[in-house]
Amino acid sequence: MVDLDRLPDLDPATVDPDPIAQFNAWLREARETQPRWADAMVLATVGTDGNPSARAVLLRGHDVDGFRFHTNRDSHKGRELAVNPKAALVFLWWGVERQVRVEGVVEHLSDAESDAYWASRPRGSQASAWASPQSEVVAERGALDAAAAAIEARFGDDPIPRPAHWGGFLLRHTSVELWQGRTSRLHDRVRYRPAAVAEGGATELPIRTWVTERLAP
Numbered sequence: 001m002v003d004l005d006r007l008p009d010l011d012p013a014t015v016d017p018d019p020i021a022q023f024n025a026w027l028r029e030a031r032e033t034q035p036r037w038a039d040a041m042v043l044a045t046v047g048t049d050g051n052p053s054a055r056a057v058l059l060r061g062h063d064v065d066g067f068r069f070h071t072n073r074d075s076h077k078g079r080e081l082a083v084n085p086k087a088a089l090v091f092l093w094w095g096v097e098r099q100v101r102v103e104g105v106v107e108h109l110s111d112a113e114s115d116a117y118w119a120s121r122p123r124g125s126q127a128s129a130w131a132s133p134q135s136e137v138v139a140e141r142g143a144l145d146a147a148a149a150a151i152e153a154r155f156g157d158d159p160i161p162r163p164a165h166w167g168g169f170l171l172r173h174t175s176v177e178l179w180q181g182r183t184s185r186l187h188d189r190v191r192y193r194p195a196a197v198a199e200g201g202a203t204e205l206p207i208r209t210w211v212t213e214r215l216a217p
């Protein structure tokens with residue numbers, strides 16, 4: 001179990017040079033203290049009117065290419081991402097007094113990747129994804145239940161295919177920030193920035209080389 005009094009110091013010189021490797025180490029420790037919710041992250045998007053919106057989604061895979069999640073592409077967030085693919089994620093791991101902030105650019109996962117995740121979902125979740133016009137106003141709960149039941153009846157014993165409006169996204173990270181609470185309250189923050197950007201240039205995604213910097217808490 002993670003011992004909050006023995007967490008290693010968070011230092012730009014000693015964190016893993018790869019933000020995903022560092023994230024993996026932190027995610028492992030977060031799962032020890034909040035196994036049910038460690039993979040929940042808040043996804044922030046921006047509308048064409050410039051207004052931000054945020055909601056929780058589940059992390060469904062991550063690697064050096066980025067962070068994956070699945071949702072309704074016609075939803076509020078899906079429509080915002082279609083117009084403005086810049087987005088941010090926040091993981092809040094209160095059990096270990098840590099936060100991870102990620103910023104980046106979102107793109108669709110391939111049909112094959114979306115299908116593979118869809119096939120792993122329980123049948124009830126699949127029926128819900130068909131039945132729920134996510135983010136729309138619904139007159140009453142009963143209408144949703146009836147729509148889900150109709151989908152179950154329509155497909156009978158056959159597999160429920162992935163609807164065109166449901167699929168995966170990959171957020172390609174361009175910045176990652178770690179925050180670790182300290183008893184002194186002068187907390188630690190370390191940010192990863194693309195090395196090419198730190199040197200004044202442009203960079204291509206995915207980013208392989210990063211610089212780490214301490215930020216004031």
Ligand SMILES: Cc1cc2nc3c(=O)[nH]c(=O)nc-3n(C[C@H](O)[C@H](O)[C@H](O)COP(=O)(O)O)c2cc1C
Pocket residue numbers: 040053054055056057058059069070071072075076077078134135
């Ligand atoms: C812990 C948690 C995990 C969630 N995971 C997802 C998810 O993976 N995909 C999803 O579409 N909605 C998920 N939701 C629901 C969203 O927070 C949100 O209500 C929904 O996606 C509609 O958001 P929108 O209207 O901003 O598009 C989750 C909610 C919670 C509390």
